[in-house]
Amino acid sequence: MTISGEMLIGASALRGSEREIRAVNPATGEKMEPGYAGGGAAEVDRACALAAEAFDSYRETTPEQRAGFLEACAQAIMDIGDELIERACAESGLPRGRVEGERGRTVGQLRLFAGVVREGSWLEARIDPAMPERQPLPRSDLRQRHIALGPVAVFGASNFPLAFSVGGGDTASAFAAGCPVVVKAHSAHPGTSELVGRAIQSAVRTCGLHEGVFSMLFGSGGTVGSALVADPRIKAVGFTGSRSGGTALMKIAANRPEPIPVHAEMSSINPVFLLPGAMARRAEGIGKGFVGSLTMGAGQFCTNPGLVLGVEGAQLDAFLSSAKAALEASGAQTMLTPGIYDAYTQGVSRLANNNRVETVAQGQTGPGPYQGRPALFTTTAAHFAEDETLLEEVFGASSLVVRCPDVQTMLAVAERLEGQLTATIQMEPDDLEMARQLVPVLERKVGRILVNGYPTGVEVGHAMVHGGPYPSTSDSRTTSVGSLAIRRFLRPVCYQDFPQELLPEALRDGNPLGLWRRTDGQLGRN
Ligand SMILES: NC(=O)C1=CN([C@@H]2O[C@H](COP(=O)(O)OP(=O)(O)OC[C@H]3O[C@@H](n4cnc5c(N)ncnc54)[C@H](O)[C@@H]3O)[C@@H](O)[C@H]2O)C=CC1
Numbered sequence: 001m002t003i004s005g006e007m008l009i010g011a012s013a014l015r016g017s018e019r020e021i022r023a024v025n026p027a028t029g030e031k032m033e034p035g036y037a038g039g040g041a042a043e044v045d046r047a048c049a050l051a052a053e054a055f056d057s058y059r060e061t062t063p064e065q066r067a068g069f070l071e072a073c074a075q076a077i078m079d080i081g082d083e084l085i086e087r088a089c090a091e092s093g094l095p096r097g098r099v100e101g102e103r104g105r106t107v108g109q110l111r112l113f114a115g116v117v118r119e120g121s122w123l124e125a126r127i128d129p130a131m132p133e134r135q136p137l138p139r140s141d142l143r144q145r146h147i148a149l150g151p152v153a154v155f156g157a158s159n160f161p162l163a164f165s166v167g168g169g170d171t172a173s174a175f176a177a178g179c180p181v182v183v184k185a186h187s188a189h190p191g192t193s194e195l196v197g198r199a200i201q202s203a204v205r206t207c208g209l210h211e212g213v214f215s216m217l218f219g220s221g222g223t224v225g226s227a228l229v230a231d232p233r234i235k236a237v238g239f240t241g242s243r244s245g246g247t248a249l250m251k252i253a254a255n256r257p258e259p260i261p262v263h264a265e266m267s268s269i270n271p272v273f274l275l276p277g278a279m280a281r282r283a284e285g286i287g288k289g290f291v292g293s294l295t296m297g298a299g300q301f302c303t304n305p306g307l308v309l310g311v312e313g314a315q316l317d318a319f320l321s322s323a324k325a326a327l328e329a330s331g332a333q334t335m336l337t338p339g340i341y342d343a344y345t346q347g348v349s350r351l352a353n354n355n356r357v358e359t360v361a362q363g364q365t366g367p368g369p370y371q372g373r374p375a376l377f378t379t380t381a382a383h384f385a386e387d388e389t390l391l392e393e394v395f396g397a398s399s400l401v402v403r404c405p406d407v408q409t410m411l412a413v414a415e416r417l418e419g420q421l422t423a424t425i426q427m428e429p430d431d432l433e434m435a436r437q438l439v440p441v442l443e444r445k446v447g448r449i450l451v452n453g454y455p456t457g458v459e460v461g462h463a464m465v466h467g468g469p470y471p472s473t474s475d476s477r478t479t480s481v482g483s484l485a486i487r488r489f490l491r492p493v494c495y496q497d498f499p500q501e502l503l504p505e506a507l508r509d510g511n512p513l514g515l516w517r518r519t520d521g522q523l524g525r526n
């Protein structure tokens with residue numbers, strides 16, 4: 001496939017007229033061809049107009065048509081072949097194995113949603129049959145299903161150029177719900193975005209869908225991104241990135257004449273609780289496993305374990321020395337962009353220069369221009385309580401170990417935490433009592449609680465929650481990964497006393513789609 005530096009608006013490809021950007025290969029610092037000129041108000045308007053035009057026909061595609069489209073997107077992404085892997089590696093600095101794995105996750109996600117669409121329980125069909133004889137008043141015939149919200153603006157994330165970007169989870173779940181998508185591509189990987197965007201554009205064409213089902217724009221957040229979220233034809237937003245970016249979009253969405261939901265996945269420090277029984281048996285092993293999770297992908301995961309809590313003493317010392325040894329043996333890794341590298345090195349030096357914090361270890365330096373060295377710090381629970389800045393995410397392979405005088409202090413620290421995507425408990429059976437006290441606190445704070453694992457590496461499945469209270473996300477009621485993500489882009493509609501011929505198929509007598517439906521309160525296939 002040839003990449004040309006063009007945006008994709010419906011079935012066309014065109015060059016923008018705003019400032020041009022080029023991807024930077026973060027391994028070498030070199031700028032890459034082609035240049036990508038940004039779009040402006042005219043392109044946002046055209047993409048949104050087409051998306052609005054496409055909405056009614058796309059949301060009423062049959063489950064089979066829509067599932068077929070999701071599968072066609074997956075196949076078209078695979079068909080790009082090695083060019084996609086090479087371009088994504090060059091634009092992100094991520095190693096080949098990781099990018100290949102991420103492609104598998106991306107197409108797996110699209111196929112998962114194809115299955116979800118066919119299975120149909122997302123429609124949540126409900127029927128309360130009429131009760132004409134009911135006293136004192138008769139009951140009408142009431143039928144409910146969920147429909148798509150409308151065109152969705154999706155912001156590609158820098159740290160997952162495939163799985164959280166143009167054809168990633170936000171796009172897959174919005175398409176599955178029946179929403180057209182307008183992507184604002186991330187400037188860190190425009191070539192990867194164009195390749196995936198063209199694959200989706202070709203799937204729209206081969207499936208015979210309205211061209212407005214998919215568009216993709218380049219340009220700055222302040223112009224294209226803001227204009228998209230403000231456009232009255234956009235009805236929801238999916239975003240993964242910084243807290244400042246996510247909250248800016250939340251404000252724009254809330255200040256519209258018609259406010260809309262923003263599903264922003266933002267910052268998280270993912271606390272790890274080291275309970276005494278686990279530390280008595282496995283302190284060194286936990287130290288090693290923790291560093292593996294911390295340094296994975298240069299730490300550029302929103303699930304990265306940025307905070308560890310343990311009880312002061314010999315076992316915590318054993319954990320720290322094992323983590324120190326593992327970390328000092330870790331090489332520096334190329335980070336995604338010069339900007340992310342700068343933000344990381346500034347965050348690490350803020351910690352290193354904080355007189356409430358001690359440096360435990362730093363990883364090796366590397367020859368590349370944007371290679372981040374992993375870093376581990378420690379502080380006391382008393383110092384941690386005094387300094388709000390220690391709660392801030394340092395995006396990259398940096399973590400802070402809080403030494404607590406006892407387990408009750410660990411609980412008190414847990415109470416102080418902001419909303420998180422994940423929390424991890426390292427425990428053994430004799431820690432059960434403490435874990436029982438911790439879990440209710442964590443349930444209030446986080447979206448996913450893990451036992452004896454590490455938080456990086458989110459499984460894409462039906463039971464996954466990749467979400468959590470603010471500021472980890474802007475809306476804790478859902479998830480951005482897994483099949484439940486479809487809920488973000490749906491709303492219920494009730495049809496009262498409709499004639500059969502006017503009802504959507506999902507709600508007709510005889511259950512022509514063979515759905516699970518709740519009829520008079522009873523769930524069944526009738
Ligand atoms: N927690 C997480 O999952 C992630 C956190 N980050 C954090 O974000 C920093 C910057 O990384 P980026 O990926 O570039 O994230 P970012 O939040 O700066 O940008 C993400 C997207 O949002 C757009 N955007 C940002 N601010 C906007 C605004 N005010 N109005 C409209 N659109 C806006 C950008 O143009 C881009 O397309 C990192 O150094 C890191 O601290 C980045 C990636 C993931």
Ligand SMILES: O=C(O)CCC(=O)C(=O)O
Pocket residue numbers: 157159160164240300301302303455456457458459466
């Ligand atoms: O840990 C993962 O696999 C996903 C992390 C993630 O969602 C992110 O970093 O944005």
